[in-house]
Amino acid sequence: MLDKEFNEIELDGEGLASVVFIDEAGGLSSDQKRALMGGKGASLAEMATTLSLPVPPAFTITTEVCRTYLSMGWPVDLDETLKVAVAGLEERTGRRLGDPSNPLLLSVRSGAAISMPGMMDTVLNLGLNDDTTTGLAGATDERFALDSHRRFVQSFADVVLRVDAPLAEVVASAVKKAGVEREADLSVEAMAALLGDLRAIVDATPGAVLPTDPFEQLRTAVAAVFDSWMGDRAIEYRKIEGIDGDIGTACTIQVMIFGNRDDASGSGVVFTRDPSTGEDRLTGDFLPNAQGEDVVAGTHSTLTIDDFNRSMPELGAELDRVLACLEGHYRDMCDVEFTVEKGRLYILQCRVGKRTAGAALRIATQLVDDPGVTLSQAEAVVRITPDHLSQILYAGFSEIDIPELTSGLGASPGAAVGRAYMTTDGAIDAVDRGEQVILVRRETSPDDVAAMAVVEGILTSHGGLVSHAAVVARGWGTPCVCGADQVEVADDHFRVGDVVVSEGDMISIDGSTGSVTLGGRDVVKSVVPPELDSILAWADEIASDTLAVRANADTAEDAVAARNAGAIGIGLCRTEHMFLSSDRLPLVRAMILAETTEAETEALEQLATAQQADFEGILEAMDGLPVTVRLLDPPLHEFLPDIGDLVAAEARGELDSEGMALLKSARYWTEVNPMIGTRGVRLAHLRPGLYRMQARALCSAVMARRAAGGKPLVEIMVPLTVSGPELAVAVQWIRESATEVGMMESPPVGTMIETPRAALLAGELARYADFFSVGSNDLTQLTYGFSRDDVEGRFMDLYLKKGLLEHNPFEHLDESGVGELVDLAVERGRNVNPSLKVGVCGEHAGDPRSIPRLLAAGVDYLSCSPARLPTARLASAHAVQESTSPALRRLER
């Protein structure tokens, strides 16, 4: 990932690239900055250099050092490098680490190339001991110095010493005991006592030693930050988000700015747009006389950004300018951490903000129109992920007049119903038992992510719109209500006033409105944001000439839905689905049971009439767009009653003569492996009248549509072919049928590629085919020899758990095995018939993960179920974009 040349760069004689000062990183490319300095270091560097924003001095120990540390331990020269780097900070600030008269204090923060909010560790106010605290008190004031020292002890004990004690509760009870609102209000004496309590807990913890030497504090804090890359919650998050575990984290060491300095100080977090709705307005929280951790922990009641603007109008205006500059630079919504110290504004962090899917759509389209940003349409398309689309169909509740139990902030939209569990373990166990769960917590912390990833919804009693619960839930599209402050959470129940909700009781939460109700409510799907149409139209502009998306649709209704959902044709119309309705089934059975040619012909004629009407409906709905109709495919026994039922009925003497005939027929057609039995074109060779009838009905429908002034474009497809001659005969039937009904030309005829032999002998099949459509469901089944109806319920889970398979090949295309067969089919088919069109109509055609591989194989179009159309259109555009201009990568968020 890192280019070798860069690793050898020397930076202003400060040593090798193991340490980079943010104000000296101007010569690095954005990619180099991000890879070496992590997202946090890179953004600090950009703000300090390119944007000249007020950023406290800092340097970053690179990810390269972290990787070395994790594989080989503390590098021998790192102490020296750190000393030189700290001297650089001392030079920039005129203060010295450990100087008792005017100490330099530092923050030590993690930050990987890909943002993992809250998953790794941070140590703040580093550099304090008894001497420096006294010095700091002399230079500032005592309350502040003691507050900073107790914050240092608390974060060092937690992150570096891993003291297993409820330190936050000790702080909370000191506040309660003093009868004040929050820590900032504690008297000097109470603060000193609290500091003493925290130190006593550390001293009583075996093996925990709080170093007094500030440099030793720094060394151990850096090691702890690197170690946190391998912490359980970081590993869990990477697994869920698919982040490479080898890249490591950078560690940024920055001069502390004190939001807890006094009442003209404070800390805030602000989004440049509303991350829930995408609305173009600043959204965030501010806490006077506090450090940033107090804001994001969700443990304090914060002010809004509007309140901040009102209380500090000049700073509000300055912040506005900074945010506009950041949005223009990153060309996206930013999530910014800032601190005010004695009336001066500092920016501590900026990253592209997490957002809901609806907000992502709205922001991407807004930025295309924003003259300050002018995002291209292609950039807007790549910023929307398939995951966003799966989230946008936010569910809501059908009834609205249900009395509320309580309410909080609608932090991540969507409706969720489930049983309340108040602990992470309880929630996970319940999900494992198959229950739908709402996780109810006072606030969430990164330790809860394993549960947060699997529950239906999250309810917290504390924290605002940028609290951990809100940010994580929004990123994952999990409905979440935050800050429902009437909720008192215990381990096995929660209480709202007199109402007690026990573990396992059903509740409903609405992450859009913030409402919480008792019992399970009916959930209904929501309306898709109108911006989706623009994004998908732009996606089509990118992809439709290269990898167009059609729909699988079997009825006129499906065809209408498919056309409305943007399908540019039907790639698979399964005609057998037309035979399953109650009025058609007797006709099919009559055809199967026919013992004479006349009886068979009569049944087929009746079916032809019914089918023609169906085809006309579909062709009308798709007028002017191609419709690929597949002739009958599944085994005939699917049209007969269950043989077991028939045998039982016979035993009870309940079968009449028709029943007896059905039983006889069912016995005749029963097969040991019906999926590899008399299916598809094989059945047609046994009953030659069948495909002729279907082709006649279809061609007659074409003629009727033409007579009505329509423009029907039909393509006929033969399923489950394995040999050229088998296909050649079927093509002949179709041509003759077209002529019979007076069609001047034969419609295009193609075949499905569903068997490994068809793929291997694609050259032979291409002699008779105008197009191929890859049936990747059967092709997967037959390539693996896995019954598609059985294995997922039997051994698939086991195989996945044991790592015997990387993934379920019915869900994502097996790129190396089945993928190679698709490559061969395309290549060998086109060698013989260069104008051969190739589509894919198995489930993989709607799977975003499979689509790039299908594009690479050279297919021309995809065909998927209407519900998956938006995702497939988007994924197709991403794949085409990626293959034509890989530089335009999706922004990580």
Ligand code: PEP
């Ligand atoms: C396939 O096999 O991929 C296919 C589309 O056909 P069916 O699922 O109907 O067998």
Ligand code: MG
């Ligand atoms: Mg098939």
